[in-house]
Amino acid sequence: MSNPLFVGIDISSKDNVVCCLSNDDEKRPISRFSVFNNRPGIFELKDRINQLVSKHDFDRILFGLEHTGCYSTHAAIYLHRHLDFACPDVKVYMFNPSLIKEFKKAHFLDAPKNDRFDAWYIAARLKSGYLPHPFTWSEPLMALQRLTRARYHLMQALVREANFLMSNLYLKCSDYSLVFSNKLSATSLAVLEEFESAEALADASLDDLMEFLIQHGKNRFDDPQAVAKQLQKAARSSYRLPKAMSDSVNLAMASSIRVIRTIQEQLQSLKKAIEDHLKTIPQTLDSVPGIGPIFASGIIAEIGDIHQFDSHKQVAKLAGLAWTQNQSGDFTASSTRLIRSGNRILRYYLIEAASSVRVHDPVFAEYYAMKKAEPKQYAHKRALALTARKLVRLVFFLLKSNQLYQPKGGNRQLN
Incomplete structure (x- = not known):
């Protein structure tokens, strides 16, 4: 008959609180201890688990951790890949924190919230069965994930900054959105920086505005004269701002544009790194x-x-x-x-x-x-x-x- 050891680990940035349960009917832990969440701490955890295995003749070890982002990553990798335990059958399970929370509610109406009890709940969840797929580690995929998540983070930042820019743009030139479909294009941002107000845009020479669009659009406009006329038409029909408010809006927009350009540059850098990394991973x-x-x-x-x-x-x-x-x-x-x-x-x-x-x-x-x-x-x-x-x-x-x-x-x- 199998004799497993259930090890629940409550992860924090500094400490790992550990609770160990056996397969008998007792709810009392056979061991509780705490180690630092660093390399010496994880090796201390290994030694103490091996002592329990030798003492109680466990033939399986099931580790359970909550998926707490970066804090649980090192512990899961070391338990899965780098540590040698006294029995060959070792599995690591990463739980969604919401699953542990619902497990606590389902079994204990007055469940306290502290690290010692949380470690026990994780071990008890392991013992209850119906476990997710064991944790697996692929260095190429995890490295790629760091890049794709960084891109996701930058895209969210770009959307937030773009929305803030659009709110100020409406104040500066309320009908500007009728001209460019992509307000964050290089040409659009250049127009917003060059002209201080809707009046300045409306009063600009049509020939100078056409030349400006050709230069910053790199000859990509089929009819730069039509675009220039649309810009001036939008500027004439837009609301007017008082001078003091116009200066404040321009300063806020200039700040947003610098942030947006920086994000766009970083996105291009990440794109190249992601493309290069993907070439090393077989996929269709x-x-x-x-x-x-x-x-x-x-x-x-x-x-x-x-x-x-x-x-x-x-x-x-x-x-x-x-x-x-x-x-x-x-x-x-x-x-x-x-x-x-x-x-x-x-x-x-x-x-x-x-x-x-x-x-x-x-x-x-x-x-x-x-x-x-x-x-x-x-x-x-x-x-x-x-x-x-x-x-x-x-x-x-x-x-x-x-x-x-x-x-x-x-x-x-x-x-």
Whole structure:
């Protein structure tokens, strides 16, 4: 009969609080201790666990940790890869903190919140069974994940800064948005910096404005004269600001533009690093029209080892692309929401990829159009989420089979 040791570890930036349970009916821990969350501390943990294994003849060790971002990464890697324990069967499990929280609520109504009890709850959760897939570590994928998450962080910062810039832009030139579809293009930002007010833009020489657009647009405008006329028309129809407020708005906009340009430069640098890193990882996702190296990298870095998933439904749930069910008796709600759990970064890359694929692939374009025509509210968001869910199935199949994508339904996808 198996004799496992369940080790719950509550991770913090400084300490790892450890609680060890055996497989008997006793709830009392066979050992409790605390070590520093550093290299000497993890080796001390190994020695103390090996002493327990020798004393009680354990033949399996199950380590449980909450997934607490960077604080749990080193501990999980060392437990999985770098430490030698007195028995060969060692597995590490990373729990979503919400699962431990719900486990506590389900079993203990007055559960206290402290490190000692939290470590016991994690060990008890290990002992209860129905465990996630054991933690696996791939150095290339984790390195790629650092890059794709950095890009995600910068993209969120770019959106926030762009929204702030747009609020000031409306004050400076309220009809400016009618001219450039991309307000953050190099030409658009140059116009905002060059002209201090809507009046200055309206009073500028048409020939000088055309030359300015040609120079900063690098001859990409088909009709620079028409663009110049649109700019001056928008400037004339815009609201006017008092001088003091105009100076303040210009200063705020200049600050935002510098931040945006810095972010754009860093995004280009990250793009090159991601593309170079992806070349070292075998994958076929970029064979799908609309999925380039960036989206492929973001998806595979967050999914990790595809073999830990038995179906595409599990991948969709990981990404938060699954819908809650609202049913009681004979009633079943026709409108439900996406689940609130899930990896928001994986969901971001899948939705961005779906938005691109629907433009380039007729199968996904037809599916998106069909779903967009169904509801009266949130049509685009709902259709895009459903398209991303359809893409999950394709992603799962391509990663599992390592096949290239065949357009127009050529791939026989797994159920």
